[in-house]
Amino acid sequence: MGMKWNVTRPGKELAEPVREAAPVEEAVELPEAPVVVDAETESSLELKISIHRALLDQINLSALDKMPRDKIRAEVATIVNEFLAERRTALNRHEREVLVDDVLDELLGLGPLEPLLQDETITDILVNGPKTVFVERNGRLERMGTTFKDDRHLNRIIQKIVSAVGRRIDESSPFVDARLADGSRVNAIVAPLAVDGSLLSIRKFAKKRIGIERLIELGSVPEPMAEVMRAVVMSRRNVLISGGTGSGKTTLLNAMSSYIDEAERIVTIEDSAELQLQQSHVARLETRPPNIEGKGEVTQRELVKNALRMRPDRIIVGEVRAGEAFDMLQAMNTGHDGSMTTVHANTPRDALSRIEQMIGMSGIDMPMQSARAQIASAINVVIQVGRLSDGRRRVMSLSEITGMEGQTITMQEIYRFHITGRDEDGNVLGGFEATGIRPKFMADVVASGIQLSAELFRPDYKFS
Numbered sequence: 001m002g003m004k005w006n007v008t009r010p011g012k013e014l015a016e017p018v019r020e021a022a023p024v025e026e027a028v029e030l031p032e033a034p035v036v037v038d039a040e041t042e043s044s045l046e047l048k049i050s051i052h053r054a055l056l057d058q059i060n061l062s063a064l065d066k067m068p069r070d071k072i073r074a075e076v077a078t079i080v081n082e083f084l085a086e087r088r089t090a091l092n093r094h095e096r097e098v099l100v101d102d103v104l105d106e107l108l109g110l111g112p113l114e115p116l117l118q119d120e121t122i123t124d125i126l127v128n129g130p131k132t133v134f135v136e137r138n139g140r141l142e143r144m145g146t147t148f149k150d151d152r153h154l155n156r157i158i159q160k161i162v163s164a165v166g167r168r169i170d171e172s173s174p175f176v177d178a179r180l181a182d183g184s185r186v187n188a189i190v191a192p193l194a195v196d197g198s199l200l201s202i203r204k205f206a207k208k209r210i211g212i213e214r215l216i217e218l219g220s221v222p223e224p225m226a227e228v229m230r231a232v233v234m235s236r237r238n239v240l241i242s243g244g245t246g247s248g249k250t251t252l253l254n255a256m257s258s259y260i261d262e263a264e265r266i267v268t269i270e271d272s273a274e275l276q277l278q279q280s281h282v283a284r285l286e287t288r289p290p291n292i293e294g295k296g297e298v299t300q301r302e303l304v305k306n307a308l309r310m311r312p313d314r315i316i317v318g319e320v321r322a323g324e325a326f327d328m329l330q331a332m333n334t335g336h337d338g339s340m341t342t343v344h345a346n347t348p349r350d351a352l353s354r355i356e357q358m359i360g361m362s363g364i365d366m367p368m369q370s371a372r373a374q375i376a377s378a379i380n381v382v383i384q385v386g387r388l389s390d391g392r393r394r395v396m397s398l399s400e401i402t403g404m405e406g407q408t409i410t411m412q413e414i415y416r417f418h419i420t421g422r423d424e425d426g427n428v429l430g431g432f433e434a435t436g437i438r439p440k441f442m443a444d445v446v447a448s449g450i451q452l453s454a455e456l457f458r459p460d461y462k463f464s
Contacts (some may be wrong), residue, residue, distance in 0.1 A: 045272045067281065080103060110161065111153070123136050125202040127201070129197025130197050162186075164180075200459070220393050225416075236314075236448070237338065238442075240341060242343050244387065246387055248387070250275070251393075253342055256340065267314075268318070320341050322362075329379075330374075352382070369407050379401050380441055381399070414437055416432070434457050
């Protein structure tokens with residue numbers, strides 16, 4: 001066919017990637033002799049990759065950012081039709097439309113992952129090499145037919161993700177934490193650490209923010225407990241949310257943060273920004289990894305220290321993992337009441353032990369009793385969340401730290417989820433119950449002008 005395509009260098013006047021009948025400067029000419037390829041002998045994936053590579057050679061990518069998707073789709077459809085004609089590949093109308101959409105995903109999105117990212121029923125995407133992709137739906141894993149052409153194709157998608165947030169991944173730095181534009185959390189690891197192909201994990205964020213009301217509908221939190229959580233936040237009690245991986249810690253933290261007054265200044269600190277606070281006065285901070293020379297790293301601990309100079313009313317740390325736990329406790333003890341954070345732990349007592357260990361990681365030589373006294377003084381409420389064997393996420397307990405007895409931090413459980421068994425489908429049976437203990441923080445709740453019924457704490461209270 002010998003047609004030529006407009007190519008514009010980045011930085012010049014915007015030129016749409018359209019076909020022109022006459023030659024233009026720096027035009028790229030397609031081969032004159034067509035290559036005969038039977039549709040049955042060339043896989044759909046190989047065809048998409050071939051078209052995508054041809055588009056990269058012919059289209060000014062910087063111009064695409066300034067064009068609406070429907071216009072880009074029309075231009076790409078024209079190019080795809082010409083390409084198929086060149087290769088004498090016969091596809092029906094539906095197959096051509098699917099091919100155009102897939103090529104657009106490669107060009108503008110994350111290739112084979114795009115349909116999975118658009119599927120709102122999927123919460124996690126787990127890529128174990130180019131030919132193996134699993135997803136999580138309703139708390140259960142299932143294998144998908146999604147594949148990449150090869151590891152090079154998968155690595156290109158990974159590079160596209162990490163470069164968008166100013167991070168890098170290569171042999172010298174073979175793993176990275178990043179995020180997508182919608183806040184979804186990403187972890188990637190490549191060779192030589194990944195043996196059977198690059199590994200990619202995406203924890204998706206729901207397009208619709210999950211609030212307390214939605215958690216009540218899902219049965220994750222009973223309404224009486226949600227009412228107590230609201231009082232805890234509004235009375236500025238310091239909260240530690242504990243749970244295992246994928247148990248819903250960040251989701252609950254987001255939901256509880258909705259109770260923070262709009263008049264307060266909030267500073268959030270995260271390794272990878274994913275909190276979705278709805279207040280207008282939020283200052284978001286994110287850590288930075290070292291550059292290729294091993295310099296320029298900014299840790300959570302440094303950000304917590306800096307946050308204290310930013311006049312915050314509350315500090316929210318996405319998750320404490322190391323020495324920043326000590327600085328977070330200091331903030332909670334020095335006028336930043338109502339601060340919140342999360343930690344990986346299986347029980348509320350384990351959560352306190354982990355915080356104690358993190359104080360030791362700060363490099364400060366502090367006696368064990370002093371460290372525990374700091375914890376007991378700073379943290380008021382510990383909320384344990386868990387993902388049950390049937391995939392459902394629930395708040396397992398709400399406990400209050402009451403002080404110290406000798407060298408032991410004292411804690412009392414206010415609410416808990418009691419498991420009674422399983423049904424025929426494997427679903428976990430059980431219910432929420434109050435322990436009958438009236439929390440000591442009720443004095444602060446009343447002082448804040450919040451009214452809570454004493455009925456909420458009766459051991460025979462019927463949860464809805």
